[in-house]
Structure formats: C-alpha cells, structure tokens
Amino acid sequence: MDKVAQRFIKYAKQFTTSDPESTTYPSTHRQTVFMEKLVEELKEVGCIEVEMDKYSYVTATVPANGVQNAPVVGFVAHVDTSPDFSGENVQPQIVEKYDGNPIVLKNGVTIDSKDFPEILNYKGQAIITADGTTLLGADDKAGVAEIVTAAEYLLKSKDIKHGKIRLGFTPDEEIGKGTDHFDVKKFGADFAYTLDGGEIGELEFENFNAAGAKIKIQGRSVHPGAAKNKMVNAILVAHQIIAMLPPTQRPEHTEKYEGFFHLTQLNGNVENAELQYIIRDHDFVKFEEKKKLLTEIVQHINFQYGKNLVELEINDQYFNMRQKIEPVMHIIEIAKKAMLQAGVEPKIKAIRGGTDGARLSYDSLPCPNIFAGGHNFHGPFEFVPVHSMVKAVEVILNIVKIIGK
Numbered sequence: 180m181d182k183v184a185q186r187f188i189k190y191a192k193q194f195t196t197s198d199p200e201s202t203t204y205p206s207t208h209r210q211t212v213f214m215e216k217l218v219e220e221l222k223e224v225g226c227i228e229v230e231m232d233k234y235s236y237v238t239a240t241v242p243a244n245g246v247q248n249a250p251v252v253g254f255v256a257h258v259d260t261s262p263d264f265s266g267e268n269v270q271p272q273i274v275e276k277y278d279g280n281p282i283v284l285k286n287g288v289t290i291d292s293k294d295f296p297e298i299l300n301y302k303g304q305a306i307i308t309a310d311g312t313t314l315l316g317a318d319d320k321a322g323v324a325e326i327v328t329a330a331e332y333l334l335k336s337k338d339i340k341h342g343k344i345r346l347g348f349t350p351d352e353e354i355g356k357g358t359d360h361f362d363v364k365k366f367g368a369d370f371a372y373t374l375d376g377g378e379i380g381e382l383e384f385e386n387f388n389a390a391g392a393k394i395k396i397q398g399r400s401v402h403p404g405a406a407k408n409k410m411v412n413a414i415l416v417a418h419q420i421i422a423m424l425p426p427t428q429r430p431e432h433t434e435k436y437e438g439f440f441h442l443t444q445l446n447g448n449v450e451n452a453e454l455q456y457i458i459r460d461h462d463f464v465k466f467e468e469k470k471k472l473l474t475e476i477v478q479h480i481n482f483q484y485g486k487n488l489v490e491l492e493i494n495d496q497y498f499n500m501r502q503k504i505e506p507v508m509h510i511i512e513i514a515k516k517a518m519l520q521a522g523v524e525p526k527i528k529a530i531r532g533g534t535d536g537a538r539l540s541y542d543s544l545p546c547p548n549i550f551a552g553g554h555n556f557h558g559p560f561e562f563v564p565v566h567s568m569v570k571a572v573e574v575i576l577n578i579v580k581i582i583g584k
C-alpha cells in the first residue's frame with residue numbers, strides 16, 4: 180500500500196469534526212489533539228521550525244536543498260472534517276481493484292455508478308471509502324497526507340533540488356473560520372497552494388464573491404376583525420420581498436458562472452418577520468448589482484408603506500481570489516506544468532463557494548487550490564482513489580522542482 184494511502188487512513192480514523200456552535204478557537208479540542216500528533220510526525224520526517232501556535236495552527240519548514248534565492252512556496256491543508264455528517268469512529272475500507280460494481284457499505288449505503296458515474300473513471304484502481312456510518316474525511320485529510328508525504332520524500336531522498344518550502348495546517352475550515360487567526364507574515368511564503376480540491380486534475384483560482392443579508396420586518400398586529408387599513412402582516416411583506424427577487428437566480432436554477440440569491444432562513448409572525456439570504460456571484464460587478472437590487476426592493480417596500488418597516492443589513496463575507504491571482508498568473512502556470520509532468524490533465528474550473536485560499540489571497544498570500552483527489556464530500560458516499568493521492572504528491576514535488584529551476 181502506498182505511503183500516502185497509509186498515512187491518509189491513519190488520519191481518517193482520528194476524530195476532528197469542527198463545530199459551528201462553538202465559541203472557542205479551534206472550535207473543538209479534538210482538532211488540537213490531531214495537531215499535536217502532526218507536530219510529532221513532522222519532526223520525525225525531518226521538518227524544521229515545527230510549531231503549533233495558541234490557535235492550534237501547525238506550521239513547519241522543509242529547508243532549501245541546493246537552491247538559494249528561489250521564492251518560498253507554501254502548501255496548506257485543513258485537518259477538520261465537516262459537521263454536516265458524523266466524522267467519529269471513521270473506519271476506512273479499501274476496495275483493492277474497483278471493478279465498476281456497486282460498493283455496498285453499512286446502513287444501506289451503496290456507492291453505485293448509476294448515482295455517481297464519475298467513479299467509473301477509477302476502474303481497476305484502489306479506492307478508499309468509509310463504512311457507511313460516517314463521512315471519510317478525504318476533505319481534507321487527503322490533502323494533509325499528500326503534503327506530509329511529499330515533505331518526507333524531499334527530506335529523505337534529497338534528489339530534488341529546491342528552495343525553502345513552508346507547510347501550513349489549519350483547523351475549522353469547514354465552518355468558514357480556517358484562516359481567522361492564520362499568521363500570514365510569520366508563515367513567510369511568497370505564494371502557496373491549498374490541497375483541498377476534489378477530483379484528480381482540479382485547479383482552481385476563481386471562487387464566489389459572497390455576502391450575507393439580514394432583512395427585518397416590523398409589521399403591525401391588529402385584531403383581524405378590526406384590521407381594515409390598520410394591519411401590516413410582516414409575513415406577507417416577507418413574501419413580497421421573496422417574490423420580487425428573480426426566481427431564475429436561485430441556487431437550484433444556476434450553475435457554472437451564474438450567481439444567486441439564496442434564502443437560507445425565514446422566521447415570522449404578523450408582528451415581526453426576518454429573512455436571511457446569502458448572495459453569491461463570481462463577477463464583482465454582478466455581485467454589486469445583486470446587493471443593489473435587494474437594497475432597492477427594500478426601499479421600494481418602505482416607500483409603498485410610507486414608513487421604514489423593513490430594515491436591511493448586508494455584510495460582505497469573502498471575495499473572488501481571481502482578482503489577487505491575476506497579477507501572479509505564473510503560479511497557475513507552474514501548477515499546470517506540474518500536473519502535465521505528472522501525466523495529469525489540468526481541469527480549471529470556478530469554485531461555487533469559497534476556500535481558505537481565497538481569504539489568504541486577500542491577506543497577500545496568493546493561494547490557488549489543487550486537487551486532493553476525493554469525491555462526494557461531507558457524507559457517507561465520500562471516496563478517494565489511491566492513485567489520485569499518489570498523483571497529488573507528485574504534483575507537489577513537481578511544483579517545488581519547477582520553482583527551484
């Protein structure tokens with residue numbers, strides 16, 4: 180069994196689910212426990228400057244080998260798994276030679292090519308799944324295993340000449356807080372790559388611009404029998420706002436570069452109602468237009484009722500990293516070349532979400548995203564082909580080789 184697969188299985192068995200309700204950082208102590216073990220392992224493989232800070236970020240250095248003055252490159256992965264599905268007591272299963280037949284797991288979970296046709300791309304390969312009761316955690320422990328395995332190779336074999344390399348491991352990515360306390364200055368890389376993508380070949384440097392909107396509606400509750408010209412039903416005002424937003428711009432009707440308004444919450448009675456939306460668009464102009472449209476709808480309704488019964492609060496959440504990557508497009512070219520050298524066809528696509536790399540890019544660490552190899556994240560159907568992980572390790576090695584030239 181390949182080293183990277185062994186390492187991944189060891190990580191997958193450790194419970195590291197993050198918790199969106201927590202008020203601590205990291206959100207769960209179990210992530211710190213994982214990080215403590217990772218510190219020991221990084222020291223064992225020969226990394227230097229191995230540190231865990233008070234927020235449980237772990238950083239380490241692979242010192243330069245024969246190359247001075249090369250830019251410092253970083254590799255970053257997150258250790259938590261999604262709270263959307265159980266990540267406790269994960270029991271990785273290995274299908275040694277996937278033959279295309281359904282993979283039957285516990286709890287009636289079957290990974291069937293009818294539902295997930297992309298699995299047929301891995302016929303004849305070894306595939307790792309969970310046992311049906313939990314997620315697998317290839318998002319993103321595959322990335323962690325790939326980075327550590329590449330570092331171990333560089334430090335042991337010494338046959339690749341390269342400059343200084345920094346490694347970073349973050350908690351709480353799945354709850355949107357992965358980089359809240361990440362010390363970019365101390366990390367000291369000129370640019371970095373997250374290994375947090377899906378299928379083999381994925382290369383991403385575009386993500387959504389994102390905002391959250393909260394709409395509060397103050398109605399006027401009056402006895403319905405005496406309500407004529409007096410009652411304002413907050414629920415119906417909420418309904419009016421929902422109806423005024425374009426129905427074609429909802430998540431269920433959009434794909435690729437199409438943005439959306441997504442209603443995530445609706446609470447209300449006659450007296451008060453509240454709506455929560457998330458607004459997403461890759462294009463910054465369209466993103467601003469979406470925020471403007473919602474603002475104008477609220478103004479219109481307030482005008483119609485002759486008073487400010489609707490209050491709107493919009494907060495930007497993150498931005499498309501493309502803006503920060505464009506001036507340094509050579510780092511995309513490096514990743515592409517590294518993949519081609521490993522015999523992997525680069526698949527460039529826009530992320531319909533955010534990444535830690537997007538936030539880091541705005542913190543002056545340009546940070547595109549590379550595949551870690553897994554599929555069907557955040558649930559019991561998750562799987563990762565071993566060959567994809569092996570190729571991710573190769574891509575890391577090729578990247579440092581290219582930069583060192």
Ligand SMILES: [Zn+2]
Nearest residue numbers: 318319352375
């Ligand atoms: Zn991830």
